[in-house]
Amino acid sequence: MSGHSTYQPQSKFLQWFEKRLPVGGLIHSSFVAYPTPRNLNYLWTFGGILAFMLGVQIVTGVVLAMHYIPHVDFAFRSVENIMRDVNFGWLLRYLHANGASMFFLAVYIHMFRGIYYGSYKEPREVLWILGVIIYLLMMATGFMGYVLVWGQMSFWAATVITNLFSAIPGVGDAIVTWLWGGYAVGNPTLNRFYSLHYLLPFVIAGVVVLHIWALHVAGQNNPTGIETKSGKDTVPFTPYATIKDGFFLAVFCILYAWFVFYIPNFLGHADNYIPANPAVTPAEIVPEWYYLPFYAILRSIPDKLMGVIALFSSIIILAFLPWLDTSRIRSARYRPLFKQFFWLWVIACIGLGWLGSKQPEGIYVIMSRVFTAYYFAFFLIVMPLLGIFEKTKPVPSSISDPVLAAKA
Amino acid sequence: MSMKRTIFALTLAGTAAALALPVMAAEQETPPRLKWSFAGPFGKYDQAQLQRGFKIYKEVCSACHSIQMLAFRNLADSGGPDFSEGQAAAVAAEYKIKDLDDKGEPTERPGRLADTFPPPFANELAAKAANGGTAPPDMSTLAKARTFQRGFPWFVFDAFTQYQEQGPDYIAALLKGYEEPPKGFLLPSGGHYNRYFPGHNIAMPPPLQAGQVTYDDGAPQTMDQYSQDIAAFLMWAAEPHLVQRKRIGFQVMIFLIVLAGLMYFTKKKVWHEVEVPGEIAHGQDPKKTTI
Numbered sequence: 001m002s003g004h005s006t007y008q009p010q011s012k013f014l015q016w017f018e019k020r021l022p023v024g025g026l027i028h029s030s031f032v033a034y035p036t037p038r039n040l041n042y043l044w045t046f047g048g049i050l051a052f053m054l055g056v057q058i059v060t061g062v063v064l065a066m067h068y069i070p071h072v073d074f075a076f077r078s079v080e081n082i083m084r085d086v087n088f089g090w091l092l093r094y095l096h097a098n099g100a101s102m103f104f105l106a107v108y109i110h111m112f113r114g115i116y117y118g119s120y121k122e123p124r125e126v127l128w129i130l131g132v133i134i135y136l137l138m139m140a141t142g143f144m145g146y147v148l149v150w151g152q153m154s155f156w157a158a159t160v161i162t163n164l165f166s167a168i169p170g171v172g173d174a175i176v177t178w179l180w181g182g183y184a185v186g187n188p189t190l191n192r193f194y195s196l197h198y199l200l201p202f203v204i205a206g207v208v209v210l211h212i213w214a215l216h217v218a219g220q221n222n223p224t225g226i227e228t229k230s231g232k233d234t235v236p237f238t239p240y241a242t243i244k245d246g247f248f249l250a251v252f253c254i255l256y257a258w259f260v261f262y263i264p265n266f267l268g269h270a271d272n273y274i275p276a277n278p279a280v281t282p283a284e285i286v287p288e289w290y291y292l293p294f295y296a297i298l299r300s301i302p303d304k305l306m307g308v309i310a311l312f313s314s315i316i317i318l319a320f321l322p323w324l325d326t327s328r329i330r331s332a333r334y335r336p337l338f339k340q341f342f343w344l345w346v347i348a349c350i351g352l353g354w355l356g357s358k359q360p361e362g363i364y365v366i367m368s369r370v371f372t373a374y375y376f377a378f379f380l381i382v383m384p385l386l387g388i389f390e391k392t393k394p395v396p397s398s399i400s401d402p403v404l405a406a407k408a
Numbered sequence: 409m410s411m412k413r414t415i416f417a418l419t420l421a422g423t424a425a426a427l428a429l430p431v432m433a434a435e436q437e438t439p440p441r442l443k444w445s446f447a448g449p450f451g452k453y454d455q456a457q458l459q460r461g462f463k464i465y466k467e468v469c470s471a472c473h474s475i476q477m478l479a480f481r482n483l484a485d486s487g488g489p490d491f492s493e494g495q496a497a498a499v500a501a502e503y504k505i506k507d508l509d510d511k512g513e514p515t516e517r518p519g520r521l522a523d524t525f526p527p528p529f530a531n532e533l534a535a536k537a538a539n540g541g542t543a544p545p546d547m548s549t550l551a552k553a554r555t556f557q558r559g560f561p562w563f564v565f566d567a568f569t570q571y572q573e574q575g576p577d578y579i580a581a582l583l584k585g586y587e588e589p590p591k592g593f594l595l596p597s598g599g600h601y602n603r604y605f606p607g608h609n610i611a612m613p614p615p616l617q618a619g620q621v622t623y624d625d626g627a628p629q630t631m632d633q634y635s636q637d638i639a640a641f642l643m644w645a646a647e648p649h650l651v652q653r654k655r656i657g658f659q660v661m662i663f664l665i666v667l668a669g670l671m672y673f674t675k676k677k678v679w680h681e682v683e684v685p686g687e688i689a690h691g692q693d694p695k696k697t698t699i
Contacts, residue, residue: 247671261657273553
């Protein structure tokens with residue numbers, strides 16, 4: 001898809017350099033000449049937004065790390081020191097904390113888009129699985145970052161989440177002790193979380209490179225789900241995709257800035273402004289909003305081990321999507337039944353998110369179970385069966401066909 | 409069969425939830441929403457209010473509550489109480505700071521601008537012992553560490569209306585929330601009934617009374633005024649750069665909206681020839697276009 005580069009450097013030096021390391025050609029073929037489907041909608045701008053957010057998180061994170069102290073006695077204080085005495089430290093920290101939320105918001109839209117338009121289907125299976133790996137790494141990174149603040153919610157979230165591994169029969173307790181580096185969440189835990197929280201974003205960046213590479217081999221999917229067939233179906237990445245991505249990134253930044261400057265603690269939990277205290281358990285232990293659906297799945301199952309299995313399965317199952325979905329048609333645009341089941345699934349995900357923030361009692365438990373059952377049924381029953389039984393709408397012969405027809 | 413059971417279960421659960429709701433509502437009463445000078449996109453701290461709030465902290469709260477992340481120099485920060493440097497230094501000099509002398513012997517010296525407010529108790533155990541088993545919390549981040557459940561759908565609206573003052577609202581309500589326990593409420597010994605405290609049993613005795621602190625600026629010496637002044641002071645102590653944050657935020661917003669607008673029209677121009685096939689953007693040679 002990416003084709004060979006037609007890049008011809010103008011200056012003598014660049015020609016000399018290009019012969020020895022064709023990095024200019026790589027950039028040119030990937031981000032300038034690269035053909036993108038002409039019918040992409042704004043949901044396709046979230047890949048660029050995610051790359052931007054990863055950059056923001058790394059840049060702000062590296063500077064925050066210059067001031068942060070990974071020690072149980074100083075961690076909370078050092079964060080407050082950043083907020084109070086470091087020049088624009090409050091800005092760095094609020095950018096980073098809300099940046100994590102924006103990162104997850106963007107990744108969820110990106111994933112919903114992928115599922116709606118069947119972007120995981122042949123030949124994009126590896127591209128999709130790399131995305132699932134990035135998502136898993138993001139979850140681990142986000143969780144450990146939240147612990148670093150070392151407030152009450154940090155400490156107790158760390159305790160609850162690491163304790164999940166104690167459900168593993170036989171070796172569970174040994175694994176938890178190994179994760180903690182002791183017999184409770186303490187200084188060794190905080191210190192290793194800091195180390196890993198610094199490491200994992202660069203691992204993410206590495207997998208992102210593979211993700212983009214795989215994307216440029218297979219080419220982008222598009223709202224019709226039809227492969228591009230001729231030059232008529234595509235436009236060059238620059239200027240068309242760059243200006244479109246740039247515009248929507250600016251719009252996304254308005255939302256981001258709204259959170260950072262006006263409601264910076266809206267998505268946080270008040271208890272995390274209380275220093276960690278192992279002797280006092282908070283009234284409620286709630287993870288960050290982006291983990292809430294999975295927290296609800298965990299708590300909807302009465303058995304601890306089964307709950308943990310359900311929790312991890314709910315994420316791992318995404319990697320099998322290319323084979324669970326048996327339909328030959330990619331885009332939900334031509335799959336009337338799938339479209340309905342998809343939106344029900346989105347409602348289930350949001351519903352689980354809301355239930356994850358509620359105490360597991362009464363109606364909330366029953367609703368969690370209904371939504372959890374549907375979450376899995378969507379992948380394990382609906383997707384395999386729909387491919388066989390669904391009557392799909394006629395698919396146009398090429399991308400430029402419906403686009404041009406609509407204009408006529 | 410299973411459908412019927414599901415409906416039955418849902419009905420049952422709905423009834424249970426309806427019965428449970430009033431109980432949950434009694435769990436924590438919603439504090440009244442007050443007007444704060446620092447609310448909203450153009451919010452600023454009221455300098456006189458922060459100075460009054462500091463007076464209350466100094467004369468009342470500081471007997472039991474530390475505020476260890478606040479330094480004396482912060483009192484002279486612009487956007488805050490904005491005392492003069494001399495005033496802040498005078499406040500600092502009133503405090504005794506533990507230090508070592510030239511020979512390494514423990515000693516006490518008057519506070520300086522760079523010092524943080526010394527805690528009223530030597531350590532947490534001493535604080536507990538002196539306060540009936542419950543250590544009074546440090547007040548540095550208190551206004552951000554206290555809140556109340558807003559519930560759906562209110563918390564969604566809060567994101568748009570920028571209602572972020574739950575902490576000060578709660579603190580102000582709590583200070584005025586002391587009352588006689590209702591009949592049948594078993595108050596443990598040493599506890600005090602407070603309408604707004606979660607569970608209603610608070611260890612802190614009513615800390616403030618009308619007329620207790622003398623204001624020099626003529627502000628009314630009432631509980632309404634006191635509770636709002638100290639809550640505002642604690643908000644500043646927890647978020648000292650709020651004014652700067654909102655000021656820069658407005659500039660960033662203007663920049664981003666203009667940027668997005670310019671990008672939008674550039675995008676429209678660039679995409680014109682793609683979206684209107686056959687028609688070439690004004691001033692372009694049809695032979696040169698790649699589309």
